[in-house]
Amino acid sequence: MSRRHAHYTILRGFVTSLKVGRIRAEPSRCSSTLSIRGWRWFDMRSTNSLLRQVGHTGFGRLQVIRLFLHGSQTTFVLVDEGERSLVGIDHFYFNERDIKASTIHEGFIGVLPELRGQGLATELRTCAIEHFRKSGLKGISTRISTGNAASLRSAEKLGFRVIEAYWDDVLDEDRLYLQLRW
Numbered sequence: 001m002s003r004r005h006a007h008y009t010i011l012r013g014f015v016t017s018l019k020v021g022r023i024r025a026e027p028s029r030c031s032s033t034l035s036i037r038g039w040r041w042f043d044m045r046s047t048n049s050l051l052r053q054v055g056h057t058g059f060g061r062l063q064v065i066r067l068f069l070h071g072s073q074t075t076f077v078l079v080d081e082g083e084r085s086l087v088g089i090d091h092f093y094f095n096e097r098d099i100k101a102s103t104i105h106e107g108f109i110g111v112l113p114e115l116r117g118q119g120l121a122t123e124l125r126t127c128a129i130e131h132f133r134k135s136g137l138k139g140i141s142t143r144i145s146t147g148n149a150a151s152l153r154s155a156e157k158l159g160f161r162v163i164e165a166y167w168d169d170v171l172d173e174d175r176l177y178l179q180l181r182w
Contacts, residue, residue, distance in 0.1 A: 028127055030120060033082045036127045039071035039089075046086040047077075054110035059091075063107070066093050074104070076124050076131075078111065087112045090124040092132075098141055103179065104132055106142035109151065122154045129158065129180065139181035146174040155180075 028036050039047070044067070051058045059067065067075060078088030088111040098105045106128070111120045132140060142160065144151050160178040168175045 030078065030123050033080055034087070034120070035079050035081060036076055036124060037079060038073065039067060039075035039077050039091075041068060041071070043071075043077060043086060047089060050086045050089055050110070050112070051108075053112055056108065056110060063091070063093070067091075073131075073135075076128055078120055078124055087115055088120055088124055090121075090128055092128065092140070101139070101141070101179075102137055103139040103141050103181070104137055106140055109142075116150065119154075121151065122157060125154060125158055133182055139179055141177065141179045144176050144178060145171070146176060152176070 030036060044064075047067070048058055074092040076090045077086050079085070080087045088109075090109045091107050092104045093107050095105050106125075109121055109124060111124075129140065140160075141163075142155060144155060146152075146165070155178055158180065160180045162176050163179050164177045166175055166177065167173075
């Protein structure tokens, strides 16, 4: 992709992100101590810590810029109110394919290892689905490694359908591209 094309794609993504508008992620409760809300700028340190704990290298400069510009509308966090810490995150952004389809892409979802298997990632996705339906978008896309059975089950349970299977040379693994349309 040429540099000019990349800048154009970023600009189109920004313009398309205006579709999300000023809709704020409405807080919801998962349990007596866990709640979901939109990402806030003061979550940055906790976000990096959470990403490291779930085995992610961390957000690059572009993702950080997206967070500061649109985080409260495009990124959801699972918060342990008792510990006052982030225990899960679901991050969305616009890529070229999604801009054309009027959908948004789920770029990363993760929950602390000790809290997995409790349906918390599904709760995060459910909250995001409700939020983006209100925004005027037509759906959500995601990419999942074929070896990540838990994430695949969570997505399929919510109605995501496999659009294509492919080999990812960068990650050196089989991956699936899924979409949920409404």
